Amino acid sequence: MSLYDLLVGQPLATSEERAEHIGPVAGIPIFGLDALSSAAYGPEAALTLLIPLGLAGLAHIIPITLAIILLLTIVYFSYRQTIDVYPHGGGSFTVASENLGAHAGLLAAAALMIDYILNVAVGISAGVGALVSAFPSLQPHTLALCLLILFLLTVINMRGVRDTGNAFLIPTYLFIGTLLVVILVGAVRAVLAHGHPIPVIAPPRLPSATVLFTPWLLLKVFSSGCTAMTGVEAVSNGVGAFREPTQANAKRTLTIIIVLLAIFLGGIAILCRVYHIGATDPNGPGYQSVLSQLICAVLGRGWFYYVGIGSILLVLALSANTSFADFPRLTRAIAQDNYLPHVFLIRGRRLLYSYGIYALVGLSAVLLIAFGGITDHLIPLFAIGAFMAFTLSQAGMVMHWLRKPGPRSMHRILINGIGAFATGITLLVVLVTKFVDGAWITTLMIPTIIFLMIAVRRHYDGVARATQLDRPISLEDIHPPLFVIPIDRWSRMTEKGLRFALKLNAQVEGVHIETGEESSKLEQLWKRNVADPIAQAGLPVPTLVNLPSPYRFVLVPLVDYILQLENRFPDRQITVLVPELVVKHWWQTPLHNQRAELLKLLLLMRRNEKISVINIPWYL
């Protein structure tokens, strides 16, 4: 297998590539997954805050859900216009940068990065929440299960499994189907029972009310419920993937996704009300997710229940998986503008931007650990990023119409304006009501990320200036360098290092650190195996220097000696030849060469222009 094959291999298709020229049927799983799976945690997040109100709390879930559906409708009409203007895809980063300037772009970038990271954490934790509902004995292992799923997603993505849309198709439609069946059957039963159906399995009794309802609580519940809207921007990001008529197909897909999401949210709210289903304490034992209670109440705990829970777990895990495709592409786009380390530009062996994946996994693992893998604790952080991206995107569209007025401009400005206004107000509401519960973390992270991005950009600009050269090469002080080879014992590796130096016709000093008593033996070997034959061949003869090391240090006397040499020969380059063992299998790596690496690091730390290190590989 040639290196090129190895490098190119089977690329991990990104959402767009995977979905090249698709219609709504394939589009709904790919672009609707994120949005639709939000129905598994959004309503639950709202209901959790209503726990202290007891049974009375359920009365408030319907008006709050109606408000969220209204907001969803506004955002829907607003994004239809984004699809019209950006036929190749208009993500928040693109729309904000193009229409509102570079700083708005950075703000959108920071918001999106946080959004993607939280999407992983929330998707996984909500999936584990479903699993724990079905198998309560797993509850003490919530965090471990979350990290396990994160690990599996990482391995799958790093190996580059080629996901043919089908991987998304089946679980998504299973999830949609299960939820629609539950809502339909539940609704029919409720109507037949005149609004008082008897649940197949009764949900846990709601606790008695301990607090009174306040407008402040109303706003908090609304803010939590808004997490159900995360992910609805996906279609507008990926318009280019649809087949002709591209924009019409994209809009049709968006319409179906929004309608389904609205049915889910409305249906869950109404059924919770009539079946008296509330959230259970996510910290306490006996936790059961709202959807799990709902399926049990409507259809019992048979095979259908386990299929439903399975599809919820799968859809949430796959929804976390979308960040694995989107986050590295976002960080690459930002790194191209020098705002993030260039390491995000490097494509690994599987053609994916591995470092973006490392960053995503590391940060979402930190979030999962910090919040114990409990969705409810992550929710306050979540909506901020998403709604900031919504607002910037809609505001960017308003600016677009103002700059390039066309037919029905006023009408279009009005729609995007209402979108920007509604999502902006929601952003403020979320910010204020969730601030102490965790939104402060997001609020702190966004400016921190922007500050870091600007610092990275400054650094790169500084380096470009510092390495700038406008004159011809300097040809002063061209003297042959002096070579130093650390000698451990007479071995094949030593031979290879010496041969390399001989090929360069260089003056060589072998340096041996005496930690034991075998140095006189090494001197004899050196004379017989090195000095004599080289002298006979008429080549420059290497010398051997013995350095005593009473404390058995190896690196310290070596570095000291190299620095002395550098002082003794001020006009010559000192080149340290370090034989390096290259192992056959990656797992042998930790067994070798750390001392060589440390030597190199110590020499680099001296920041001495005249000292350089050459690693001579020796293959096992």
Place this chain on the structure above:
Amino acid sequence: MSLYDLLVGQPLATSEERAEHIGPVAGIPIFGLDALSSAAYGPEAALTLLIPLGLAGLAHIIPITLAIILLLTIVYFSYRQTIDVYPHGGGSFTVASENLGAHAGLLAAAALMIDYILNVAVGISAGVGALVSAFPSLQPHTLALCLLILFLLTVINMRGVRDTGNAFLIPTYLFIGTLLVVILVGAVRAVLAHGHPIPVIAPPRLPSATVLFTPWLLLKVFSSGCTAMTGVEAVSNGVGAFREPTQANAKRTLTIIIVLLAIFLGGIAILCRVYHIGATDPNGPGYQSVLSQLICAVLGRGWFYYVGIGSILLVLALSANTSFADFPRLTRAIAQDNYLPHVFLIRGRRLLYSYGIYALVGLSAVLLIAFGGITDHLIPLFAIGAFMAFTLSQAGMVMHWLRKPGPRSMHRILINGIGAFATGITLLVVLVTKFVDGAWITTLMIPTIIFLMIAVRRHYDGVARATQLDRPISLEDIHPPLFVIPIDRWSRMTEKGLRFALKLNAQVEGVHIETGEESSKLEQLWKRNVADPIAQAGLPVPTLVNLPSPYRFVLVPLVDYILQLENRFPDRQITVLVPELVVKHWWQTPLHNQRAELLKLLLLMRRNEKISVINIPWYL
């Protein structure tokens, strides 16, 4: 500051160095910390298993504690003899290797490594348990607090704080003092109240019994309680630290530690009985540690309570800290025998074996995360390693007396024999009763570690054979190498690379990957700034090669070209000069050179003896 100073700096004193020439007063904190702090989790571990028995369970704690104190006494007399024989310190690894052979040594090594790792995890989690008892609102953050303390210990140890015994002295004596006061006052009150004292603050009511007492439960409770004995071997490990008469001082210290521990265990058991204090569910809300309940019951929740809890937290954290000194020394000793990677031999800048610390921290973090930072879940894993080390050490002593019989040999064999038998039986009991609860993990890890150690040894032996050389240096094929320099643009870094090659009088090819359209400009610059001046100076003129890269790959065409060169010049070494930017501050590291590293890696992966890489550092 010279590099040597930087390297040597202030060494982190190991237990022995810190304690050079000490008496019992300084010896108790240093060598007793581990053993005495076990009183904070051992009795609690036993009581937790008695929860399902309700109030009736408390009746069993006293006989079980008596059995543990008896075992402690046996181990005490056994270790007195180890002190006699090993005046410079006889750890289990030493005693087992010397008397029972290399394989028993490996077994002891594996058991000790696991013991040290668990000591960190249990010490921290039990300390956090005390903290959470005092401040119940912290309970949801148990794991995060554990990881925070682990992080703090790591930072403290990596920076190398110079701990002057005092750091151990004050908290240990505070802990001993607090616990003695509580036991004394509690006992006096109990006697005055004719065995029915009224607690100052009543402990949480014990739940009603849900199961009946069985002999199997008795053994399980005993096994959990045995974790109170971990750490008693410390004195015999560090005999050499005591002042003359060394062995007498060591024995005196051991006696005091064992007596104190016995008083603690007995006192806690009796007071729990008379004050009706049981363990609380460590998973549920409202968890409170046994010692916290005990202090509350005897002396209330005043300043004394917070001082007591504070000293418990501190002593447990310091007890975890002892592994930070002992684990890296153990891994170094094993690595010297080639059974662990040599990286454990490298002393970092602060004179400590940093990689041992990394391994310890990584593995204990895994344990803390896997078990949610809850002591009770870690306990089943803990006693195995400790008791295996006890047994091997005592069995080694028996073998010692058999080999070198002296006066009173039979008497001594009997004492160590009883020690080995008692700890061996306990090991079996712990293994059987705790197997499904987690001891299987330890049981699986010990052979795994031994297998890995043997594999590492085999690998090193194989490498030594493969690099072995018994003939003089080969002087065939000494041809000058061909140099390749990847050229990005004309910069100071490019200049430095070219100058290095000129100093070696080498033939150079500059290779430019055309990803944009500026290559014609670079060609002009090359002619004006490089080729012309070098030709005028009469030096070998470097050539410039442009490689088109339509897909904007950089590394693939470069590697391909280098391989082509290698084919074209079969008898010459190909040396790739990679200019490398060396940043000023460590935190700038992630911003540079990953592509250079990847190029090096890709070339190494070819395993081609004729290709080598030279990094030319350029200092920012």
